[in-house]
Amino acid sequence: MQLLILMVVLLALTTFGFRLGRGRAIAASGNNPRLLHSLPRYHGYYVALWSGLPALFLIAAWLMLEPSLLHSAVMSALPADLQGLSEERLALVYNEVRNVARYGHVPSTDAVGQAAAGYIGVRDTVFLSVAALALALAVAGLAFARKRIEVELRARNRVESVVKVFLVLASLAAIFTTIGIVLSLLFESLRFFQAVSIFEFLFGTQWSPQMAIRSDQVGSSGAFGAIPLFTGTLLISGIAMLVAVPLGLLSAIYMSEYAAPKFRSVVKPLLEILAGIPTVVYGFFAALTVAPFFREIGASMGLSVASESALAAGMVMGIMIIPFVSSLSDDVITAVPNSLREGSYGLGATKSETIKQVVLPAALPGIVGGVLLAVSRAIGETMIVVMAAGLAANLTANPLEAVTTVTTQIVTLLVGDQEFDSPKTLAAFALGLVLFTVTLALNVVALSIVNKYREKYD
Structure with a gap:
């Protein structure tokens, strides 16, 4: 006070x-x-x-x-x-x-x-x-x-010099924060790889980070093969993208090419509200509504659907990611010069032919960049998969079975009082380093594609 x-x-x-x-x-x-x-x-x-x-x-x-x-x-x-x-x-x-x-x-x-x-x-x-x-x-x-x-x-010059110093300090703060995150992940990951082989971690097929109680247990010395985690992450993210990309792209095409201005001004903000809903709400929705629904549908068809299936988590995650694909694709399609459309109409093409053969190919680099950004968002999602996905590291491609993800395991390994000198806890940093590397690569590729597109049409 x-x-x-x-x-x-x-x-x-x-x-x-x-x-x-x-x-x-x-x-x-x-x-x-x-x-x-x-x-x-x-x-x-x-x-x-x-x-x-x-x-x-x-x-x-x-x-x-x-x-x-x-x-x-x-x-x-x-x-x-x-x-x-x-x-x-x-x-x-x-x-x-x-x-x-x-x-x-x-x-x-x-x-x-x-x-x-x-x-x-x-x-x-x-x-x-x-x-x-x-x-x-x-x-x-x-x-x-x-x-x-x-x-x-020269008051303006001196004031602007002070402002520039603050802008530089703000930029350096962001840069040093990123460097600190990377160094902390690298330091703890190197400690983990001193106890566990990096080849076992990246290519092993058995994940059991619980340390030994008896020598005859399966995980007596800890099994840290992360292939099941990577597979589960890709499976759920793939399902999410199968939902988000078609719905998001089709809605973007309709909003930018077919919808009336009044309809667009109302519906587009409503669609983007999905991006503002907390992910914990999506997690509750997946765990309490979507997963039981799929389980009942599967039982009526004679199929065994896990209560924490990859299908339920992926579907809800896809709904959450729709605004990312829709908004980015809408902006990219709208940015296509009207001269391309008018030239297509002048050659006798219909509206649908113009969209398929002119607008979408011209906007394809930007759309691909937006989809890659959405993929990185799906891979790094935590709350939905923690609440709706399973904890068992199953190496499967069946979307009806329970799988786990990298982010789920990171949360599980770091819950409670932990000592940061055992492979079990340090494995979370190795998983975080892999996740950071993958999402960073996707973001770099997406931004490079988008920048190339903007240079072409500016």
Whole structure:
């Protein structure tokens, strides 16, 4: 709450700085803004940045350093008998001190209560110091920037330079986040491959990650052949694409070529609502409605359909992916130049012939790119397959049987308290690395195809 009040005060000072800088620029130009090098609002932004940025940097530094400072202060003030505890016990004591200070829990000992009181005192003192210094920096920055405002001040250039720095930092944050994800997957996967052969993992046909209880068990040393997982993933994704591609492509053709503008403006947003439904809702729908329906239909025909069949999960996933195929294909088909259609009509072709022989071939690269993006979405889907697919790693191509997927196994391996030093847990990172590689390759191929198409018709 105190931090929120401080941020509101700084925001008010920044807003005041903007208005002050803008008014100062207008006054310096003799109420003739044309004499200024930059528009008056850029002078306002200039003052606002000088008022807000130094204080924000100080607050950010304090937020990063506060936990370590409080930890050092509390640990140094503990009684000698508590300081002699092991690191694990000291961590528990500090956690209790923090909970007592933050949430008002009842301390287990007087020493913990005193440490919590010291924690509160140090925290409040440091916060007041930081708040006072931040406000002083804001006021000083506002005064400094206001004095520098003059007719020849290149305020726009300086403001845009600051904006460019923030844009670069945002880009670097995204890049380093991706690099961090890749490195974490690689590091843990290498640990896994030190215990399990990569050839066994990629080409083995038996998946039983449960570790040994007795030496005579099938999975006594763990069986980590991932072929059944890859097969199940491809089976469910294939069923999903068999549903999504025809329905999505046909709906896109109708929306872009046949539908009236009023009908299109209503139906297209309704179709795209499917993409906004949470995947957990699709999972419930697959597990509680679609799977029992297929099981009853199969029983009436004398077929044995598993309660967690690949068919049910794939069908529901296909319904979820329809908007991806439909929207991308619609945009690509709409982007085909009308001159191609008019030339086809001029040669005597009908509307259907024009669509089949001119529009779709011209839009094919973009459609293929959209389908590949939809495939990567299907392969990486988690919630539907966790709720509707099975857990048994069956190596089968029968859609009526239960299969498992890579994402389902990742969730299963990491549920609960796990120690990250056994092949069972580390297998999740190896599976994640394979999934990341496959989806990345599909996205790269799709984007390259789409870019090639755009260069052709821009």
